[in-house]
Amino acid sequence: MTTAIATRTVASADGTKIAYQQAGSGPALLVVDGALCYRAFGPAAALAKQLQDQFTVYTYDRRGRGESGDTKPYSVDREIEDIAALIEVAGGSVNVFAMSSGAALALEAASRLDGIAKLAIYEAPFIVDDSHPPRVGFQETLDALIAEDDRSGALKFFMKTVGAPSIMVTIMSLTPPWKKLKAVAHTLPHDARVLGDRGLGHPLPANAWPGAKMPVLAFVGGKSPKVMHNAQQAIVDQLPDARLVELPGQTHMVKAPVVAPHLVEFYRVV
Known part of the structure; x- marks a missing residue:
């Protein structure tokens, strides 16, 4: 019989209630979803199941989704404050795994916040050159x-x-x-x-995330288009302690059994 994991809430800096779950034991690991995903819809639950034997996994509903509040007006700064509140819940230090547009959010958080020990990202959807039409408008x-x-x-x-x-x-x-x-x-x-102007085909600005000095692991799927490969390489080139891992046969869709072993190795290496 599977024991249900309780949903908890934490108040962000502006008072918005952010819903989260905590599972497993070990070093804290926070999962940040991409567009349209939340705890009950998307890869976070499968990732938590794969990783909870090694980590205390925190999954949460980004504001406006699932059981979290949606205080207006929206600001990227507020989403970073949500992550800060969850870091505090987790004891002040977490590893982070973030996917797609959530990876873009996590990069901003890693540059501004203390308490992110290591950051792994999966295909931040930037367009940094002419390998894909720019997302104008x-x-x-x-x-x-x-x-x-x-x-x-x-x-x-x-x-x-x-x-x-x-x-x-x-x-x-x-x-x-x-x-x-x-x-x-x-x-x-x-x-x-969250993506801002990083979908317009311009190179990333120099020193785009000056505070992100922690170890960073960037994933790209072997079957993902050139624009994704180029964007992840551009991110790695911007950071002082980062490397790129290509996952053979994978696409933009995160598959927990494929990515989880890489995360365990990355977070566990001192």
Whole structure:
């Protein structure tokens, strides 16, 4: 019989309640989701299950998702404060694993916050050169669609912009998970703000994350497009203690059994 893991909350600096779960034992590990994902939808639960024998794993709902609050107006600074609150809950020091746009958020947090011992990221979706068309108008279009409460429209625009074929998007819109996606579609502009202008095809600015001096491991899937490979290499080149690991046969979809052994090795090496 599986014991249910209790959901807890912590108040962020602005008073917003952030829902999280804690599982396992060992060094603290915080998982940061990408766009549209939260504890009940996405890879975080599977990752926690894979890692909880080695770590005390903290998974949480980013603000506006799942059981967390959504105090307005949104700011990337508030999301970084959410991470700071969770670091305090975990005892003041954590390892972090962050995925997709969550990786972009975690890089900002690692540059600004104390208490992140090691950081692993999976395919931060930057565009740093001409290997992919720039996401011109990405933020503005998502803002407009959500302002009209066109959540399905925002989801379709987002998915097509990040490379999903139109026919796949149409099929997805007819499946049961679409309802869960619509429930968090209003947070898509949040992730666009996290990415900022790093989807426009410009090289990363020099010293982009000056405070991120901890060891960093960047993952890229072997089957992921050139734009992802180039972006992760650009991130690694910016940081003083970083390396890139290519996962053969993998794509942007995080598979817990594949990535977990690499995380265990990375976090456990002193």
